[in-house]
Amino acid sequence: MIPNQSTSEEVDSDFKRFIGHFLMNYRLYTLCIALALAIAVAANFLMIPQYKVTSSLLLKDGAKKQSAAGNGTEYLDSRLFGLDQNFQNELWVLKSNSVIEQCVKNLSLTIGYFQKTGFGYRDVYGQAPFQVFLTSNHVQPLHVRFQLKQDGPAQFHLKVEGKKVQFAAVETGEVVVEKRNWEFETDANFGELIETEFLSFTIYPDFNQQLNGQGEASFYFEFKDVMAATEEIKEQVEYKAIDKMATVVELIYKGPSVKKGVAVLNEIMDVYSIQNLERKNYHADITINYIEQQLDQIADSLKYTEDKLQQFRSSKNVLNFNDQANSIMGQYMDLENKMAELETRKRYCAYMTEHLSADEDLANIVIPSSMGIPDDMLDNQLSELMAVQSQRAALVRNNQDMNPAVPKLNLQISSIKQTILDNVRAIETATDIAIDELNKRMSRVSAEIRYLPVTQRQLGGIERKYKLNDAIYNYLLEKRAEAKITLASNIPDNMIVESARSAGPNPVSPNKQLNYLIAMVLGISLPFSFLSLKSMFNDEIDSPEFIAQVTDRPILGTIAHKPRRIKKTTFSQYPPVLKESFRTLRMNVEFACKGVPNKVILVTSCVEGEGKSFNALNLALSFAELGRRTLLVNFDLRKPTYYFNSPETESLGLTAWYRENIPLEQIIRKSPERNLDLIQSGAPVDDPVDFQEISRTKKLFENLRMMYNCIVLDSSPLAFVSDTYLLMDYADVKLIVARMDYGSKKVFRFIMNDLRRKKIEGVGIVLNDNKAYNDQLGYGYVKKSKQSWFRMQRSKTSPSHQPSLIGKLKLAMSKANSIHECPSENTGFSGAKAKT
Known part of the structure; x- marks a missing residue:
């Protein structure tokens, strides 16, 4: 066979198997689908609609840029007191409880x-x-x-x-x-x-x-309460980055009110912008406060030296120095100005050392560049320290003290502090060296000044102190002006790209079409999964495919399911599908026994309750229907079945024939059906194996074969007792009845292996109680015939019911056109080949 054709046939077979599985359980699938759709309809009706509102916000992301000269453009750029910003950090701040809580309070969402x-x-x-x-x-x-x-x-x-x-x-x-x-x-x-x-x-x-x-x-x-309202808003708002390369955040609100969503998103963006600006202004404010404290101290010294200089000039009547004195005094003043800057730097180093050693939060510390110390490395380290402390503070504010990131941030803060402290000490050491060198130069200039007149020296000393304080005062005034310019020009580090607006007039939840689709999927998948699991863990015979996997013995018949509403009736009163099942079994048995004039058919099963007696009786009735002399013998001597409700005949049966040697003609009884005789089992016995004599049993079958055309034996189950094995040699066909959804797979497999080991030939399988009507005989009208039979049974109750001539003709044509199943191969039946 061509490989592609084989694959196509396998796919087609799997598809047919799936369709058959669906049709067999269509009631369960219909119920589950209807129930799932009902739940979906109820959910769509009862669920409160949820609407979607969106907005977008641009978060600036970048490091602080300072000019090499440290000029005033830094302040105008509003970044002198800013921190290095990171997109993920800012996104975390945007989602923080502090922002949402302020939004809840502003909008009265409590x-x-x-x-x-x-x-x-x-x-x-x-x-x-x-x-x-x-x-x-x-x-x-x-x-x-x-x-x-x-x-x-x-x-x-x-x-x-x-x-x-x-x-x-x-x-x-x-x-x-x-x-x-x-x-x-x-x-x-x-x-x-x-x-x-x-x-x-x-x-x-x-x-x-x-x-x-x-x-x-x-x-x-x-x-x-505020916390509960905050958590509710946090669950309703989602933050999503637009692109990996962009710093734009899309804010998405999903809730029952569009108006509330618009107000919440706009307020979140406004609160974040205000808090961002407050953080930036905070650093400018603390710098201005520090400068003003220094100005207050210098102002007193400046006023004192200015008054002293004025008094000295007035008392000594000194107005000016000569050129040489002016030159020397100018050099000394330049050195004193440099000394003032170095002293300012040294005081700042002491200020930094004090704060770093105190192990406190450096959020209030003054940036070095704001004091005229152009050290980019120290500025970057302080900015990095403030950023890490800001992350830790955000975690602590959100009650995440136990977060694993907190210890890591603590270690990072300690490491950065130590690095900054080392740098400050290095700057302080360099400053001390510069001060020592400057002091030496000032000593040399002072020696030259000593040669000036005493009045000039005194005046120069007072002027030097005055000019030093004046230089420091002017320097601080300049820095305060720059800080105020920064404060005035500060703007938030974010921009609202799109204000909040509704994403559409229709709610995003419930999604009715999606709910219906999910209901359909669940309505099909749940029963399918249930049936698959049931089949996986089920030990009951559930399909002809299982029998084909276990044994190569043919299935000679597939008996249709007998509905419970059908009472015990005669063979002629069965529904058409059930009668055709036994007729097909009868014809297959005849092909299997071709060449045997008076045949013996043994009917048994693996366990009790699989329908061996039912099949034996109806198989005998189907042979009797053809006008053949048929005998039904009940060889189940342990637990007999009494046919046609006749337990009064139990005393005259096989047990009486074996024990009392009564004539064979006395135990044969006429049945209510034509051409069918019965031999009941008689009184039950405990040990039929020892009770039966082989020679007498052989004589019994020899006599019966001469009297009847067809002998059907109803025997004991194979899995419980060994009685049936004694009858195997006398039977031309051995029928093993396997009941669908009842018989055990394990027991059936054991019995088939046992028959193979014993090399028992002529065995066929009867699949009983098959509920798949469309798969019974290969007919397309089976189900219709079954329904017609029930209508016919109801119509018979009417006195005026008379079968019409057309009905009789249709029935005759139906019987004439019937097609029966036959074994597909020769499997060891004596004297016959299977018809294909």
């Missing part, structure tokens, strides 16, 4: 407004015709809904009840008391304070909102 619609409550944020104002620091009932009905233009009725109500301050959420089955009801006017021990608030009408023709509609409101 109060929820609702309106009942159908089976749920609709969020009417910003649409309720009233507003509730809470009394500060007073306990309120949390998470319980107040019902408000407006009784007039200024009156309303308020009612609330709860099974388990907690009372707490909205700001803190700390529960003060908890009550069970709490109720409260009152009539009040708008603007009137409603206050008890457990609640306190005022309700004002909102004239901007109208009832929109709703009349006496019921509205509800509910109180939440």
Whole structure:
């Protein structure tokens, strides 16, 4: 066979098997699909619609850039006091509780407004015709809904009840008391304070909102603490980066109110921008405060030296030095100006060492560049330290002290602090060296000054102190002006790209089409999975394919399922599908026994209850239907079955023939059906193996073969006793009845292997109780025939029922055109070849 053709046939076979599996269990699939669709319809109807609102925000990401000269452009760029920003850090700040909590407080989201619609409550944020104002620091009932009905233009009725109500301050959420089955009801006017021990608030009408023709509609409101409202907003808001290379964040709100979503997203972006600007201004403010403290100290010294210089000039009447004196004094003043800068730097190093050694937060420390110390490395290290401390502070504020990142950040902070401290000490050492060198130069210039007149020397000393203080004062004034310029020009490090807006008029949840699709998938997959698992762990015979896998013995017949509504009737009263099953079995047995005039057919099963007696009786009836003399012998001597409800004949049966040697003709009974005789088993015996004599049994079958055309033996199950094996040599065909969804696979496999080991030939399988009607005989009209049979049975109850001539002709044509199954190969039946 061509490989592609083989593969195509296998796929086609699998597809047919799947379709057959579906058709066999169509009731279960239909029920599950209907139930899943009903649940989907209920969910679509009961679920509160969720809408989507989006906005986008640009977060600036980049390191601080300072000019090499450290000039004033740094301040105008608003980055002198800024920190190195990282996109992920800023995104974390945007999502932090501090931003969301401030948003909740600004929008008063601790109060929820609702309106009942159908089976749920609709969020009417910003649409309720009233507003509730809470009394500060007073306990309120949390998470319980107040019902408000407006009784007039200024009156309303308020009612609330709860099974388990907690009372707490909205700001803190700390529960003060908890009550069970709490109720409260009152009539009040708008603007009137409603206050008890457990609640306190005022309700004002909102004239901007109208009832929109709703009349006496019921509205509800509910109180939440700030933390609960914050967590609710955090669950409803999603943050998504637009692209890996971009720093634009898309904010997505999914909730029941579009108006609330727009307000929440816009407020989150505004609060983040304000907090970002406050952080930047904070560093400028602390720098200005530090400079002003230094100015206050220098101003006193400057005023003192200025007064002293003025007094000296007046008392000594000294106005000017000569050129040489001016030159020497100019050199000395330059050295003193440099000394002033070095002293300022040394004081700053001491200031830094003090703060670093104190192991405190450096958020309030002054940046070196703001004091005229152009050290880019130290600036970058301080910026990195502040950024790490900011991350740690954010984690601590969000109650994440146990986060594994906190210890790592602590180690990083300690390492950076030590590095900064080493750098500061190195700067301090270099400054001390520069001061020593400057002192030596000033000593040499001072020696030259000593040669000047005493009055000139005294005046020069006073002027030097004055000019030194004046230089320091002017230097600090310049730095304060630069810091104030930075403060005035600061802008947030983010930009709102798109304000919040609705993503569309339709809700994003529930997705009705998706729910129906999921319901269909679940309605098919759940029963399929259940049936697959059931088949996997099932030990019952469930298909002809299993029999084909276990044994090469042919299936001589497939007996249709007998519905429970069919009572015990004669063979002629069976439905067509059931009668055709036994007729097909009869014809296959005849082909298997071709050439044997008077045949013996043994019918047995693996275990009790698989229908061997039912099949033996109806097979005998089908042979009798052809006009052949047929005998049904019950060889189940341990647990006999009495045919045609005749237990009174049990005394005259095989046991009596074996024990009392009565004539054979006395144990043969006529049945109600034509051409069918019976031999009952008689009284049960405990050990039929020892009871039966081989010679007498052989004589029995020799006599019966001369009397009857067909002998059907109903024997004991093979798995329990060995009685049936004694009859194998006398039977031309051995039929093993296997009942669908009843017989054990394990037992059936054992019996088939045992028959193969014993080399017993002429064995065929009868698959009993098959419920797949369309697969019984290969007919397309089987199911229709079954329905027609039930209509015929109902119509027989009518006295006027008479079969028409057309009906008789159709029945005759149906019998003439019947096609029967036959064994597909020769499997050891004596004297016959299987018809293909």
